[in-house]
Amino acid sequence: MGARVISSAEEMKGLLGQQLGVTDWLTVDQGRVDGFAKVTGDHQWIHVDPERAKESPFGGTVAHGFLTLALTVPFGAELYELHFGSSRLNYGLNKVRFPAPVPVGSRIRAQVTLDEIRETGAGLQLTTTYTIEIEGKERPACVAERLTLVVP
Numbered sequence: 001m002g003a004r005v006i007s008s009a010e011e012m013k014g015l016l017g018q019q020l021g022v023t024d025w026l027t028v029d030q031g032r033v034d035g036f037a038k039v040t041g042d043h044q045w046i047h048v049d050p051e052r053a054k055e056s057p058f059g060g061t062v063a064h065g066f067l068t069l070a071l072t073v074p075f076g077a078e079l080y081e082l083h084f085g086s087s088r089l090n091y092g093l094n095k096v097r098f099p100a101p102v103p104v105g106s107r108i109r110a111q112v113t114l115d116e117i118r119e120t121g122a123g124l125q126l127t128t129t130y131t132i133e134i135e136g137k138e139r140p141a142c143v144a145e146r147l148t149l150v151v152p
Helices: 009-013 030-040 065-070 072-079
Strands: 004-006 019-022 080-082 087-097 107-120 123-134 142-151
Touching: 009 107, 009 123, 019 072, 030 065, 065 072, 065 142, 072 080, 072 107, 072 123, 072 142
Parallel strands: 004 080
Antiparallel strands: 019 107, 087 142, 107 123, 123 142
């Protein structure tokens, strides 16, 4: 099943308050965590040293919180495509929380809801909430309110 195509602002407004979908599961492996550490310069041992991390309270390496947050980009693309406006811009975040760590080897997925649509002078501002869950865990890994600006 492909991403939902949303063809107009009117169609988007009809989805207000609804879940846009739930992604497939994604395994967070050590290679992904190491690659994120390399591009960000965040080489904290809890993320990149599996032997030392065995002695941590987590019992192994965990993904960076910002890696989990960054995965909202491909998760969103998996669920929906906006086919209106001249461009779409990452406008920022309202709120981000990391309630639970993501142990390397875990599977995660996102549930996305459309919470607000606001007309601005620059375009249509969308607020979507991404709740990233960890398979088999009660608490989510991340809850983030993302802002997207759809430029006319």
